[in-house]
Amino acid sequence: MTRSPAAPDARTGPFASGDEAPVLLRARGLTKSFVGHTVLADVDLDLCAGQVHGLVGENGAGKSTLMKILAGVHAADAGTVELEGDEVTFSHPLQAQHAGISTVFQEFNLLPERSVAQNIWLGREPRRHGLVDVARMHRDTRDLLDQLGVDGLRPQQSVRSLSVAEQQVVEIAKAVSYDARIISMDEPTAALADHEVQLLYRIIEELTGRGVAILYVSHRLKEIFDLCDTITVLKDGRQVASRPAEELDAGELVRLMVGREMTAFFPDPAPGTEVGEPRLELRGAGNGYVDGIDLTLRAGEIVGIAGLQGSGRTELMEAIFGVQPFTRGEMRVDQRATRPGSPRAAVRSGLAMITEDRKATGLALNQSILDNALGPVRAVFPFRTPRARREIPGLLSNLAVAARALDQEVQFLSGGNQQKVVLARWLATEPRVMLMDEPTRGIDVGAKHSIYELMRVLAAEGVAVLMVSSELPEVIGMSDRIVVMRDGRIAGELPAGSSEETVLQLATGALERPGDERIEDPA
Amino acid sequence: MSTRTGGRLHGLTSTGIVGLVLLGAVILGTVLTAIEGRNFFSTGNLRDILTAMSILGFIAIGQTLVVLGGSLDLSVPFVASLTGVVSGGIMAGDTGNVLPGVLAGLGVAAAVGLVNGFVVSVLKVHGFIASLGTGLMISGYLATNYQGNHGSAPSSFRMIGISFIGPLPVSTLIMLGCAAGAVLLLRRTRLGHHLYAVGGDAEVARLSGIRTTIPLLAAHVLCSVLAGCAGLLLLARLSVGNPNVGSQGQYDLMSIAAVVLGGTLLAGGKGNVTGTIAGVAIFAVMDNVMAVMQVDPFLRNVVRGVVIVAAVAVYARREIDRRPARFERPGVLDSALEEAR
Numbered sequence: 001m002t003r004s005p006a007a008p009d010a011r012t013g014p015f016a017s018g019d020e021a022p023v024l025l026r027a028r029g030l031t032k033s034f035v036g037h038t039v040l041a042d043v044d045l046d047l048c049a050g051q052v053h054g055l056v057g058e059n060g061a062g063k064s065t066l067m068k069i070l071a072g073v074h075a076a077d078a079g080t081v082e083l084e085g086d087e088v089t090f091s092h093p094l095q096a097q098h099a100g101i102s103t104v105f106q107e108f109n110l111l112p113e114r115s116v117a118q119n120i121w122l123g124r125e126p127r128r129h130g131l132v133d134v135a136r137m138h139r140d141t142r143d144l145l146d147q148l149g150v151d152g153l154r155p156q157q158s159v160r161s162l163s164v165a166e167q168q169v170v171e172i173a174k175a176v177s178y179d180a181r182i183i184s185m186d187e188p189t190a191a192l193a194d195h196e197v198q199l200l201y202r203i204i205e206e207l208t209g210r211g212v213a214i215l216y217v218s219h220r221l222k223e224i225f226d227l228c229d230t231i232t233v234l235k236d237g238r239q240v241a242s243r244p245a246e247e248l249d250a251g252e253l254v255r256l257m258v259g260r261e262m263t264a265f266f267p268d269p270a271p272g273t274e275v276g277e278p279r280l281e282l283r284g285a286g287n288g289y290v291d292g293i294d295l296t297l298r299a300g301e302i303v304g305i306a307g308l309q310g311s312g313r314t315e316l317m318e319a320i321f322g323v324q325p326f327t328r329g330e331m332r333v334d335q336r337a338t339r340p341g342s343p344r345a346a347v348r349s350g351l352a353m354i355t356e357d358r359k360a361t362g363l364a365l366n367q368s369i370l371d372n373a374l375g376p377v378r379a380v381f382p383f384r385t386p387r388a389r390r391e392i393p394g395l396l397s398n399l400a401v402a403a404r405a406l407d408q409e410v411q412f413l414s415g416g417n418q419q420k421v422v423l424a425r426w427l428a429t430e431p432r433v434m435l436m437d438e439p440t441r442g443i444d445v446g447a448k449h450s451i452y453e454l455m456r457v458l459a460a461e462g463v464a465v466l467m468v469s470s471e472l473p474e475v476i477g478m479s480d481r482i483v484v485m486r487d488g489r490i491a492g493e494l495p496a497g498s499s500e501e502t503v504l505q506l507a508t509g510a511l512e513r514p515g516d517e518r519i520e521d522p523a
Numbered sequence: 524m525s526t527r528t529g530g531r532l533h534g535l536t537s538t539g540i541v542g543l544v545l546l547g548a549v550i551l552g553t554v555l556t557a558i559e560g561r562n563f564f565s566t567g568n569l570r571d572i573l574t575a576m577s578i579l580g581f582i583a584i585g586q587t588l589v590v591l592g593g594s595l596d597l598s599v600p601f602v603a604s605l606t607g608v609v610s611g612g613i614m615a616g617d618t619g620n621v622l623p624g625v626l627a628g629l630g631v632a633a634a635v636g637l638v639n640g641f642v643v644s645v646l647k648v649h650g651f652i653a654s655l656g657t658g659l660m661i662s663g664y665l666a667t668n669y670q671g672n673h674g675s676a677p678s679s680f681r682m683i684g685i686s687f688i689g690p691l692p693v694s695t696l697i698m699l700g701c702a703a704g705a706v707l708l709l710r711r712t713r714l715g716h717h718l719y720a721v722g723g724d725a726e727v728a729r730l731s732g733i734r735t736t737i738p739l740l741a742a743h744v745l746c747s748v749l750a751g752c753a754g755l756l757l758l759a760r761l762s763v764g765n766p767n768v769g770s771q772g773q774y775d776l777m778s779i780a781a782v783v784l785g786g787t788l789l790a791g792g793k794g795n796v797t798g799t800i801a802g803v804a805i806f807a808v809m810d811n812v813m814a815v816m817q818v819d820p821f822l823r824n825v826v827r828g829v830v831i832v833a834a835v836a837v838y839a840r841r842e843i844d845r846r847p848a849r850f851e852r853p854g855v856l857d858s859a860l861e862e863a864r
Binding site (some may be wrong): 093094110111112113114118122123124125127130131132134464 | 707710711712714715716717719720723724726727728730731732733788792795
C-alpha cells in the first residue's frame with residue numbers, strides 16, 4: 001500500500017446537488033460468505049463526495065458485513081473496490097484508514113480511562129524532541145472539535161465521564177482525524193436520545209460540506225430521509241434497490257426492506273388459555289435508562305416488546321428484574337407493590353428472567369446441566385431444592401433436552417439445548433412472570449419451535465410472559481399485544497397480528513414526528 | 524444509594540484520595556508519636572521513614588508499570604536477591620569493581636525481565652504465572668548455588684546506603700529520581716501512552732495501529748531493572764549479597780499492595796506512579812509509628828492488611844462500571860444544545 005491520499009485541497013466546493021459529484025468509491029459485485037452461508041451477494045455501491053449514502057435493511061441483511069469489507073475487517077470473496085479509480089484491497093483496518101476510509105462501529109473502540117485527546121490520537125501521538133507534545137495534542141483536539149461544531153467537550157476529560165452521545169462524538173472525531181474522505185457509520189444513533197441526534201446531524205452536515213462521503217447505516221427511517229441523498233436497500237444479502245432519496249417514501253422503503261412472506265411457523269395459543277388477573281403492573285416507572293413506563297401484564301398473556309437496538313428493551317427487562325432497579329414510579333407483582341432492588345428480590349416476588357446472552361449471563365458453562373438447572377432454586381429457595389432436584393429430570397425431558405446425562409457440562413450442548421437448560425432453571429423457581437430477552441437468539445428452527453410451544457403452555461398455566469425480540473416475525477407471531485419502544489420510552493402499543501411495517505414505523509418514529517411532543521424534564 | 528456515600532469523594536481522583544490518606548496517616552502518626560513522648564518530625568525520625576521508603580519504592584515503581592500494562596511481576600524479590608549476590612560477588616570488596624558489578628547485576632535483572640516480558644506478551648501467559656515461574660527458577664538457583672552470604676560491597680559503594688544530602692537519604696533521592704523518570708515515561712512518551720492503551724484494552728490498541736508486545740515487554744524489563752536497583756541498595760546496606768533478602772522483605776506482595784493502594788487498577792490501564800509513591804509512603808509511616816509504639820509485629824501485619832483491603836474497597840465503590848444514564852445525567856452537550864436553541 002503505497003498510494004498517498006490526494007491533497008485535501010483538491011475538493012471543489014460544496015456538492016449540494018448530487019449529479020456532478022465525483023464518485024470517490026466504486027464497489028462492484030461484492031460477495032461474502034461465512035461457512036457456506038452467503039451473507040452478501042453481488043452488491044454494488046457508489047459513494048460520492050459530499051453526499052450521504054443510506055444503507056438500510058433488516059437484521060442480518062448484510063449491512064454490517066458490507067461496512068466491514070470496506071473497513072478492511074473482512075476480505076470480500078469476490079468483487080472489487082475502487083478508490084478514485086484505483087483498485088484497492090485491505091487486509092487490516094489500518095490500511096483502510098490510511099487510504100482515507102474511516103469507520104465508526106456500533107460498539108465503541110475507546111479507552112474509558114483515557115482522555116478525549118489521548119483516545120483520538122492513540123498510536124499517532126504528536127511528538128516534539130522525542131516526547132509527546134501534550135499541548136499540541138490538546139490544541140489539535142480542540143481544533144478538530146471546533147471544526148465539527150462541538151463545544152463543551154474538553155480534550156482532557158476522561159472518556160468514562162462522557163455520555164453515550166459524547167462518546168459517539170469522540171469516535172467520529174477520531175475517524176475524521178485520519179483525514180478521512182469516506183466515513184461509514186454503523187447505527188450511530190442507536191444509543192442516542194432524539195435531542196442528541198441533532199448534534200450528529202450538524203456534524204454530518206459539516207463533513208459533507210467539506211466533500212466527505214458518508215455511508216450511513218440506520219434503522220431509523222426518519223434519519224435516513226433527513227440525511228441521505230441516495231439509499232441502498234439490502235435484503236438477505238442482496239441489493240434490492242439503490243435510488244435517490246427523493247424517489248422513495250417511508251412506506252415504499254419499509255416494503256422493500258421487509259418484502260417477504262411470513263415463513264416462520266408459530267403455534268396457536270394452547271386450549272384453555274385465559275387472560276386473568278394482572279400479574280405485573282408498571283406505572284410511570286423509570287430509572288436512568290428507561291422512563292415513563294406504563295405496562296400491565298395479565299396472567300395468560302404473552303406480550304412482545306419490539307424496538308430498535310438501544311431503544312431500551314433490555315434495559316426495561318433489567319429494571320423489572322432488579323438488575324438496574326427502577327428509581328421512580330410504581331411496580332406491582334400480583335397486585336402487591338414491590339420494586340425489587342436486586343435479582344434475588346425479583347425472584348422472591350415471583351419473577352424470572354432469561355437473559356439476552358446465555359453464555360455470559362444465563363449459564364455457568366463449565367458446570368453440569370443439573371447444577372445449572374438448580375442454580376436459582378438453590379440460591380433463593382433452598383427449602384425447595386430437594387423437590388426441584390426430583391422434578392428437574394422430568395422437566396428436562398419435557399423440554400426434550402438432548403444430553404447424555406445430567407452431569408454433562410452445558411458447554412458441550414448445542415445452543416438450543418443450552419437455552420432449554422436456561423428455561424428449566426427458571427421454571428424450577430415456579431415463576432408467575434417470565435421475562436424473556438431474545439429467547440430464540442442463535443438457535444435452530446426445531447429448538448425455536450419448542451420454545452414457542454413452551455411459551456404457550458406457560459401462558460395456559462397462568463404465567464404472564466414478557467418477551468423481547470429483534471426478530472419482528474417472532475414478536476408478531478407470538479404476542480397477544482406488541483409494545484413498541486423508542487428512546488427508552490414506550491412509543492405505542494399494537495394489537496396482535498399487526499404488520500411488520502406498522503411496528504417498524506412506530507419503532508423508527510416514521511409514524512409520528514418524534515421529539516416534538518417531548519419536552520425534556522428540567523429536573 | 525451508592526451515589527450518596529461517594530458524595531464528596533466523587534470529585535477527587537484516586538491519587539487525590541491516596542494523598543488524603545497519606546495526610547491522615549501523617550497526622551495520626553504525629554499524634555500517636557507525641558503520645559509516646561517523641562517528635563514525629565524530628566530529623567532522625569523523618570530520615571528513618573524516608574530510608575524505609577527507598578527499597579520498596581524502587582520495586583513498586585516497576586510494579587506500577589507492569590500492572591498498568593495489565594500484567595503482574597511476582598519475581599521481583601528474587602531478582603533483587605539475585606542482583607545482590609551477582610554484583611556483590613563481582614565487587615568482592617574492591618572499589619575498582621563497583622561499575623562492572625553494578626552493570627552485571629542490572630544486566631542479569633534486565634535479562635530476567637526480558638524473559639518475563641517475552642512469555643507474557645508473545646506466549647500470552649498471564650504475568651502472574653509467568654513471573655511466578657521465573658521467580659521459582661531464580662529462587663531454586665539461589666538456594667542451590669549460594670548457601671549464605673556471598674561477595675561483599677566495598678565501603679565506597681556502601682556510602683549510597685548511608686549518606687544524606689541535608690535530611691534526605693541519597694538512596695531515597697535516587698528512588699524519587701527513578702519515579703520522576705517513570706512519570707515522564709508514562710505522561711510524555713508514546714511508549715507510556717501505549718502502555719496504558721494495551722493495559723486498558725489490547726484490542727482497541729491493536730486497531731489503533733499499536734504493536735501491543737512492545738510496551739508490555741518494555742514494562743517488564745524496566746520492572747526487573749528497578750528490582751535490580753533495589754537489590755543493589757540492599758547490597759549496599761548489608762554490605763554482603765544475601766540470597767534470601769528479597770523473599771524476606773515480601774517485596775512481591777508488598778509492592779503490589781502499594782500499587783493498588785496508590786489507586787492503580789489491578790486490571791491495568793489506569794493509575795500512576797505518584798499514587799504508588801504515596802502508597803509506599805503510607806506503609807513507611809505506618810511501620811514507623813507502629814515501631815515507635817512498639818506494636819507487636821504480627822499486629823502490624825493485621826493493620827497493613829486492613830489498610831489495603833479498606834483502600835481497595837473505597838476504589839471499588841467508585842469504579843463500578845456503568846453505562847452512562849440517559850435520563851438522569853444532564854450531559855455537557857445537552858446544555859450546549861439548550862443554549863443553541
